[in-house]
Amino acid sequence: MSEQLVQSEDLHHPANLICELCRNFYNNGWVTGTGGGISVSNGTHIYLAPSGVQKERMQPEDMFVMDRATKEYLRRPTQYKPSACTPLFLAAYDKRNAGACIHTHSQNAVLATLLYGKEFQIRNMEMIKAFPRITESGYYGFFDTLTIPIIENTAQEEDLLDSLAKAIEDYPNATAVLVRRHGIYVWGETVWKAKVYNEAIDYLLEVAVKMKSIGLDPMSDI
Incomplete structure (x- = not known):
């Protein structure tokens, strides 16, 4: 039963998708070493990439599988540890009913957090149209301001849970936390x-960092 949860010829099966996306993130430079992670919800199951596996080499049989309701593992590979990101992924599932949650160590994200205080904000950018308003119908427009909360890091990943959960609650229109x-x-x-x-x-973070580097304000109308 455990192996049936991850063995599938369907390329859209969560175990296969996680491997594909981790390779994509690696090629984009968003995850290096064994850092970062991703989880995907599939009905009553949550699929989670393991800790300590190089993302570009990950295989479907490396996946952890959790029961979404009970939070108990249905599949737990003995050679790996569960990702330290797991409690944070679960916060997104529980508070936003998310279908997937991604964690990267993007340099654009890191640099942006060094240039902003409690929030990252940008406006007058075409890519803002990619985001739903969440608390109301429709998507953001070109002239709207996209706001992403920034929380402080902790020594251990799981210790971020309280501040991340609070940011999710305080920013109901956000689809991310830096x-x-x-x-x-x-x-x-x-x-x-x-x-x-x-x-x-990531595109908007990179643009904002580059704008600030040449003295432009990502919130300006110029």
Whole structure:
């Protein structure tokens, strides 16, 4: 039964998708070494990439599988440890009913947290249109301001849980939380939405960092 949870020829099966996306993140420079992670919800199950595995070499049989309701592991590979990101992923599932949650160590995310205080904000950018308003219908427009909360890092990943959960509650329109000098957590209604949000946010973070480096304000109308 345990192996049936991860062995599938369906390329859209969560275990296969996680491997594909981890390679994508690695090639984009968002995860290096064994850092970062991703989890995908599939009905009553949550699939989680393990700790300590190089993302570009990950295989479906490396996945942990959790019961979404009870939070008990249905599959737990003995050679690996569960990701330290797991409690943070679960916060996105429980508080936002997310379909997937991504954690990267993107340099754009890290640099942006060094240039901003409690929030990252940007406006007048086409890629802002990628984001839903969440608390109301429709998507953001070109002239709208995208706001992403920034929380302080901790020595241990799981110790970020309280501040991340509070940021999710305090920013109901956000699809991500930045962690200073660390990276970013991004979630979405589906795995594909989470991928789109992650890509769009990283683009905007990179633009903002470059704008500030040449003396331009990402919030200006110029």
